Amino acid sequence: MLLLAVAPAWSQDKNAPDAALEQVLKEARENCAQPTDRLSKVLCGGRIRIGVRDFYPLFATREGDERSGYEVDVAHAIAKRLGVDVEFHRVNAASRIPMIGDDRIDLVVATMGHNTQRDGQVRFIRPHYYQSETTVVGPKSLPIKGWDDVTGRTICVTIGNGSNAEIVSQNVRVMLFDEAGVLPERLRDDTCVLAAQDDSFFAEYFTDPAFAAEFEQKFGFAQVPWGMAVARSGSDKLARALDLMSQIFHRDGVFLEFARKERIGTAFLEKENAIWKRPECNTDTGSSNPACVLPALNAELKPTPFVASVLAFEDWTESKLGLDVTLPMLKTAPAFSLFVNGVINSLILIAGALVATLALALAFGAAMGSSSRLLHWLARAVTVTLQSSPIVLTLVIAAALAHAIFPYSAAVAIGAAILALGLSNGSNAGQAIFEAMTSLRSERQLSGVNLFMHSLGRSATQIVAFLVNAAKGTPIASFIGAPELLSALTDVTSFSSGRVTTYCVLLIFYIVVVMGVVWLCNKLRSFLEHNEATA
Amino acid sequence: MSPLLQRLGGDFLPTFLAGMAVNFEIAALAVAVGLVVGLPLAYARASASRAAVGLSLTLVGLMRAAPTFVVMFFLLNVIPRDAELFGIPLALSGVMTVALSLVPYSAAYAADAGVEALQQWRRGSHLGALLFLPNMTRAFFVVVMSSGAAAAIGVTEGISVILRQAELLPSLADRLVLFAIGIVMFGIPLQLGFAFVRRLQRALGSHMTRRQAST
Numbered sequence: 001m002l003l004l005a006v007a008p009a010w011s012q013d014k015n016a017p018d019a020a021l022e023q024v025l026k027e028a029r030e031n032c033a034q035p036t037d038r039l040s041k042v043l044c045g046g047r048i049r050i051g052v053r054d055f056y057p058l059f060a061t062r063e064g065d066e067r068s069g070y071e072v073d074v075a076h077a078i079a080k081r082l083g084v085d086v087e088f089h090r091v092n093a094a095s096r097i098p099m100i101g102d103d104r105i106d107l108v109v110a111t112m113g114h115n116t117q118r119d120g121q122v123r124f125i126r127p128h129y130y131q132s133e134t135t136v137v138g139p140k141s142l143p144i145k146g147w148d149d150v151t152g153r154t155i156c157v158t159i160g161n162g163s164n165a166e167i168v169s170q171n172v173r174v175m176l177f178d179e180a181g182v183l184p185e186r187l188r189d190d191t192c193v194l195a196a197q198d199d200s201f202f203a204e205y206f207t208d209p210a211f212a213a214e215f216e217q218k219f220g221f222a223q224v225p226w227g228m229a230v231a232r233s234g235s236d237k238l239a240r241a242l243d244l245m246s247q248i249f250h251r252d253g254v255f256l257e258f259a260r261k262e263r264i265g266t267a268f269l270e271k272e273n274a275i276w277k278r279p280e281c282n283t284d285t286g287s288s289n290p291a292c293v294l295p296a297l298n299a300e301l302k303p304t305p306f307v308a309s310v311l312a313f314e315d316w317t318e319s320k321l322g323l324d325v326t327l328p329m330l331k332t333a334p335a336f337s338l339f340v341n342g343v344i345n346s347l348i349l350i351a352g353a354l355v356a357t358l359a360l361a362l363a364f365g366a367a368m369g370s371s372s373r374l375l376h377w378l379a380r381a382v383t384v385t386l387q388s389s390p391i392v393l394t395l396v397i398a399a400a401l402a403h404a405i406f407p408y409s410a411a412v413a414i415g416a417a418i419l420a421l422g423l424s425n426g427s428n429a430g431q432a433i434f435e436a437m438t439s440l441r442s443e444r445q446l447s448g449v450n451l452f453m454h455s456l457g458r459s460a461t462q463i464v465a466f467l468v469n470a471a472k473g474t475p476i477a478s479f480i481g482a483p484e485l486l487s488a489l490t491d492v493t494s495f496s497s498g499r500v501t502t503y504c505v506l507l508i509f510y511i512v513v514v515m516g517v518v519w520l521c522n523k524l525r526s527f528l529e530h531n532e533a534t535a
Numbered sequence: 536m537s538p539l540l541q542r543l544g545g546d547f548l549p550t551f552l553a554g555m556a557v558n559f560e561i562a563a564l565a566v567a568v569g570l571v572v573g574l575p576l577a578y579a580r581a582s583a584s585r586a587a588v589g590l591s592l593t594l595v596g597l598m599r600a601a602p603t604f605v606v607m608f609f610l611l612n613v614i615p616r617d618a619e620l621f622g623i624p625l626a627l628s629g630v631m632t633v634a635l636s637l638v639p640y641s642a643a644y645a646a647d648a649g650v651e652a653l654q655q656w657r658r659g660s661h662l663g664a665l666l667f668l669p670n671m672t673r674a675f676f677v678v679v680m681s682s683g684a685a686a687a688i689g690v691t692e693g694i695s696v697i698l699r700q701a702e703l704l705p706s707l708a709d710r711l712v713l714f715a716i717g718i719v720m721f722g723i724p725l726q727l728g729f730a731f732v733r734r735l736q737r738a739l740g741s742h743m744t745r746r747q748a749s750t
Contacts, residue, residue, distance in 0.1 A: 139703070141703060142702075142703065143705075153702075156689075175687075175688070175689060186689065189691070190691075190699045191689040191691065191695075192689070193699065193702050193703075384722070384726070385718060385722070387722075387725070387726075388718050388719070388721055388722025388725055388726060389717075389718045389721065389722070390680045390681070390682075390683035390694055390721055391680070391681070391683070391684075392683040392684055392686055392687075392694050393683060393694055393697070393714060393717055393718065393721075396698060396701075396714070397711070397714050400707060400710060400711070400714075401707075404707050468599075472600070472601075472602040472603070473602070473604075474602070475602050475604040475605045476602075476604045476684060476687075478604075478687075479604075479684075479686075479687050486604065486605055486608060490608065493612070499612045499613070500612070500613050502612075503608060503609045503612045503613055504609070504613070506605055506608070506609065507601065507605055507606065507609045510600075510601070510602050510605045511597060511600045511601055514600040514601075514602065515596070515600045518596075518599070518600060
């Protein structure tokens with residue numbers, strides 16, 4: 001706080017932010033009779049209402065009436081510089097912007113990332129008072145340095161996190177959680193091998209020696225500047241005063257001092273400290289100089305050409321049917337692309353699984369019915385092994401072997417899934433063909449190709465059952481990173497709203513497709529049974 | 536000591552066995568709920584009412600077509616965490632979510648096997664109807680194997696224990712050995728279960744043959 005009290009030579013320069021700040025405050029105090037701007041109301045009323053979080057360790061926490069943390073320190077420093085009392089109000093991620101809009105608070109200092117979407121809702125104070133990034137955390141024993149090392153792995157994330165779109169674009173699977181608070185525990189109990197979240201969130205956990213001994217930050221991405229914010233209307237002078245104050249706090253190392261005191265990361269603040277000492281930035285127009293301030297994060301996703309029709313449909317279902325339908329997969333270009341590719345990949349996967357199951361069923365049936373004892377017992381041993389392996393494990397083994405031979409790609413994941421589903425179901429169907437061959441041998445004295453063709457008819461019901469099972473099993477391919485529809489829509493919901501509708505669409509899609517497969521397979525069964533009956 | 540032996544030397548076995556117990560717990564829940572849902576559908580299908588038969592066939596057809604993995608993610612994402620019914624919390628645990636996702640399969644299976652058993656019973660073949668028991672035992676073991684899908688939503692069961700250990704092993708060979716251990720551990724109860732089903736079916740079959748011969 002000593003730094004606040006020091007009035008260095010800057011303040012004597014009339015173009016310095018200090019002089020400009022004094023001028024703004026002086027003018028605002030003169031308007032106490034008819035305060036129009038929030039700055040006058042704050043100065044004349046002698047208090048500023050600041051929204052902070054109640055539990056965001058190291059940044060803003062509350063124990064009884066005691067608040068502490070970096071943002072609380074910043075809030076106190078602002079009130080002190082304005083010469084008013086501070087009145088704290090509890091906000092959270094959902095309430096912080098509406099509370100400004102409703103004039104329930106004058107200022108929010110609450111871990112809010114500055115992005116272009118929010119620019120239309122509140123007026124952000126610049127320069128930004130902090131910057132966070134999404135960090136990937138995992139066990140120290142895991143050699144991970146960047147995206148190349150996590151391709152095909154699963155990262156635990158929270159739903160709606162702005163950085164999820166970037167994670168899923170890197171061929172990484174996501175496991176979704178509602179609350180960030182569960183991620184460290186899920187790392188500890190091994191549910192998650194890797195977790196991605198804001199570095200400011202993990203900062204507190206890394207102050208715990210036990211956590212720090214086991215885990216480390218692997219790499220970071222998606223840097224987001226954090227901004228204090230005020231209302232877009234009626235707060236021009238308050239915003240101007242805070243812009244200047246933020247400049248001064250950076251230049252004088254006030255933010256840096258608070259950050260060191262609270263043991264949060266200081267790399268960004270050190271950089272800003274150097275920037276705001278530069279003559280071209282340390283002026284009353286510095287906060288609007290693009291060379292000095294950071295741009296807002298561009299978080300807006302490109303809309304689809306038919307987004308207006310989708311929105312109209314959503315409104316229609318709500319007004320006419322009373323249904324809250326949200327179709328995020330049709331609204332933005334990245335989501336639509338994931339959706340279309342997911343549908344195509346699912347259909348390829350289903351067709352591939354059916355062909356592989358049928359082909360392998362014939363191969364296993366022929367091998368088990370072969371006169372060669374070696375081939376017979378080999379086929380039986382493989383069948384028993386595949387029957388004993390849960391399908392998830394079979395998929396993982398197929399994926400591990402495929403990735404040992406080929407570099408990771410969607411096609412390799414789909415190919416491995418087709419092989420695993422074909423082996424698992426084809427071996428069982430092959431066994432059914434063999435059992436039919438055994439019974440036919442004793443009944444009709446058939447042999448060779450004739451016997452094999454008849455046994456297909458007799459085992460048609462089981463063959464069809466395993467074909468349907470293979471088609472039904474295809475969504476599990478998402479477990480090894482195959483980008484089919486379940487995987488695609490999980491990715492879409494990780495960065496957009498509308499989970500309920502999305503998963504309803506998914507369920508309907510698969511039920512319809514599987515019913516189509518059942519219909520086709522029944523045609524196949526009729527054909528095989530007819531062949532056997534007429535022979 | 537190799538990384539694999541280090542993993543196996545720790546608390547792997549007790550953790551894995553505890554995980555496998557979760558697989559059996561999931562299967563027991565899924566089959567129990569499946570029986571509750573499936574048997575009335577079997578009764579409806581075996582009834583004289585065309586409406587009841589049609590409704591039963593439609594529902595069983597839909598349940599048969601619903602992929603377990605998709606149903607699991609559907610339940611996980613559609614039921615709100617704070618959902619309540621008459622003040623009773625409806626939020627599902629991970630185990631319950633997986634168990635319920637397996638219910639469409641087990642209920643459809645119970646309905647099919649139940650219809651067959653009812654028809655046998657009405658024909659006077661009480662022992663034939665008893666084949667329902669080995670059929671449901673078979674379904675139970677199939678569900679045990681399918682419950683490994685729980686690994687995808689973070690439930691700690693047998694497969695997820697293996698996969699977590701495998702993620703920390705640097706060499707493919709070590710991982711394959713670990714997977715092989717998993718197959719053996721799952722294979723033993725499964726093959727024993729199927730052997731029991733076959734024995735039970737044979738015993739019931741020979742009992743039926745003797746009865747028919749005596750009448």
